[in-house]
Amino acid sequence: MSRTERPGARPGERRTDLGPFAVDRRDFFKFTGGGIAVLVSLRGAEAVAAGLEQQRGYPDDFNAYLRIGEDGRVTVLSGKIEMGQGVETSQAQMVAEELDVPLDAIDMVMGDTARCVWDAGTWGSLTTRVFGPALRAAAARARQALLELAAGRLGVPAARLETRDGVVAVVGGQASLTYGELALGQRIEHVIEGEAALKAVSGFRVMGTSPQRLDAIAKVAGAARYAGDVRLPGMRYARILRPPTLDATLVRVDTAAAEALEGVSVVREEGLVAVLHEDPDVADRALAMLRAEFDVPEPAVHNDNIWDHFLAAAPRGRTAEERGSLTRGARECAHLFEHTWYDNYVAHAPMEPHTALASRTGDRINLWVSTQSPFGDQRRVAGTLGIDEEQVRVVTPYVGGGFGGKGVNPQAIEAARLAWITGQPVQVAWTREEEFLYDTFHAAALVQLRSGVDDAGRMHLWDYHVYMAGTRGSEVLYDIPHVAVVNHAAGGAHPLATGAWRAPGANTNVFARESQIDVMAAALGVDPLEFRLANTTDPRQRRVLETVAEAIGWTPAPGPSGRGWGFACGIDAGTYVAHAARVAVDTASGRVRVEKVVCAQDMGVVVNPDGAVMQMEGCITQGLGFALMEKINFRGGNVLDRNFDSYRIPRFSDVPEIETILVKNDETPSQGGGEPAIINMGAVVANAVFDACGARLHTMPMTPADVRAALAEG
């Protein structure tokens, strides 16, 4: 039996145990011992929805989702990873619910490419809404299999049996068998294709509750293992020569002094110069001894000309949404509004920098990676080393925050190359400075928006051009007859690396849309909430807006009312979300203090209410950063902010009073929860600032200097 199924083990401690290397899923029990495994084929629509066919064909073999051991414990094998968003707990709840076992009977194995269900990556708020139904189906089918087994053993039709707390019992009778008894001596693989009946919300006992997080104890005890906490005998710490800027090229490097340090090995490969030592201090010293010369190009693009650069780089866009006629729409409007909205580069800045440990054994390599995409890393490492994916195993310990930034992991490639070359286990743990330099930032972007209303306050025109942010969050949302949404993108136009950043693009697009809505309401002298409600018939959108308005006891008034309240609403990952925020603006300094944020969210069936609320609170707090203070300064490929001394993220003193409301909606399946509540943060703060003092901010972050300038403009 694998050590990972040790009952009572503190979660996290188990993460560094490696079972046998390559597991043929069709021969599952060779390493798991006996029991019942449920193998599910995710073909067809579900597979497409899960992105399973996004990067490669779905594997021929069936994937094991869970196993019921002879001790009655249930091992869940999920390709998702835990980075703080709480899905270790919510996935366990889903299985416990459908399988009728207590939550503490479940052991989670996540993000291990040798054992878990293939998965594209943990992002896009997909775990609960797309992987969740498949996982629940696997558990429901496993329960069915147990009922059938028990029917045979007890000589009773399955229809007369019921399950509860890991036991199959005859309804109204005495006879019963535990799941462990049923699994004893079995080597059953249940292959499942097609539909499974999931429990109705009314029957939930574990879903819909908020147990303590499964990772909580390990994390408060300091026992939770992250990639940088794994130790192997003979392990080397690697430090890698970095260019001064992203666009610099290495001209020459002299490694002699570093090589003269006892015990230091130097690796010089294409694009990789590294020093390694068993002590990280010595590796640091060796790195400082490298004499390198770089060619650094003159910076062409910087913070001050980035907007013109974007407009020049992507003059023509692709229409993402279109209806009616812009010409007609403009004719129908009594008031037209043209504004441009700007958003800057923002860092992910997870508390754990990118880290990987790689260990070569013969022609195979094991990696422990701080990753949101273990299977993606497996593929990339195999491709880099020129070996088969089956020769690469990626294990994901707890991840210290991701926010989209750990979908790509150059440090895993670096560690793999160094371990492959040296034959020794190699840890590559980026410094905070490396983390900033090689971050894939939230894209700087701008939105040009022309809109209009008639005299009755109905919108007729929406002419929307987004540059470099993409279209997530750009849906029109309101009932407008004449619409064009155009996406201007240009590959290679960003001077910095960009990538997914929590609700990628939506933070920019919702800032533009909801700010423009507010501008129009104020110009017409209409209350901003009334204006929104007058222009939408979507019941879910109306409901979240009305919920926050009721929560704050809103009394209508056109802005700026001086009260400092703003609204914003949107849809992300299938979830409707509305915010209201109250701010105080010190007009002398321009400083904005967010005093209160109320957020109402309709996310369908809620698996773990407190977990959902944690994500909402996290989104609100993190969103204050790009709204008010976070911006990467750069010149060309030179990232000027490299640590928390100059790059400020939200602190305790920035956090407002937060009120969260989950709008009950059991008619809709579970939707996304990790990202929606962040999308409104820019607009809700901007609109509240306007309501407080009449200053309309067009750029995020809204710094005190920007507020003073906007006030001066009147």
Added chain:
Amino acid sequence: MPGTAPGTAPAAAPGAAPGAAPAAAPPRTLVRFRLNGRDVEVEADAGRTLLRVLRVDFGLTGTKYGCGINRCGACTVLVNGRPLRACRYEADRLHGAEVVTVEGLAALTPGLVPGPDGAPSADALHPLQEEFADRGALQCGFCTPGMLMEAFGLLAENPAPSREEIIAGMNRNLCRCGAHKRIVEAIEAAAVRLAAAPPSRTPSRTSSRTSSRTSSRRPS
């Protein structure tokens, strides 16, 4: 600072002799201190940080690296009862100091009755740890050890802090997941519990449990 990231090698000065002789290895000192209630010693190079001593020499990986410049608090530990950043604290200042990491926090629980070997049971948690866990005052968990140690120091100094005092006291510790609200609430709850708890008992020195581990980074 803009332009030269730490860890980036400077461009060679013109005429710099290639293969210049390596700098002399830094002097090493034997440092004796107490770590989580035990006497320990470590032979450390000058300049070695307490963070490296903990994570590399003693394998206490609960204490995290987050920034390396005293700006995030992920590496916060107690030195002589006060929260300090281990990432810039040099090991040769440790002589005779009492160091407690997150792994030793549970043993500081007031009124805790130690087991027969003088150590608390493996499952024991400090009220701060229990409140953080029960209230979901953590997400990714990477800042959590530093938050706990900072909070312990805060309550040691001010057993009944106001909410404003907690915010001010914790403000140098960064959390990126946004667990701040719950962290404040957890500290408030722990403070109430600690105020009702019996007086703190200093763990007695148990010389029989003295362990000594030396750094053997380079064979001499």
